[in-house]
Amino acid sequence: MIDWDDVRYFLAVARGGSVRAAAERLGVNHSTVLRRIAQ
Structure with missing residues (x-):
């Protein structure tokens, strides 16, 4: 899903x-972005 x-x-x-x-635009840490797109 x-x-x-x-x-x-x-x-x-x-x-x-x-x-x-992307992290700056979303207001999150860069490691969060990396983790989410790795899924």
Whole structure:
């Protein structure tokens, strides 16, 4: 089953061009972004 929050994290990385940019946009730590897109 698709977790839509994981999709949101993936899209933030794609749009931002980096994990760091995605983390800043989402207001979370970069390790959180990495963990969510690794699933």
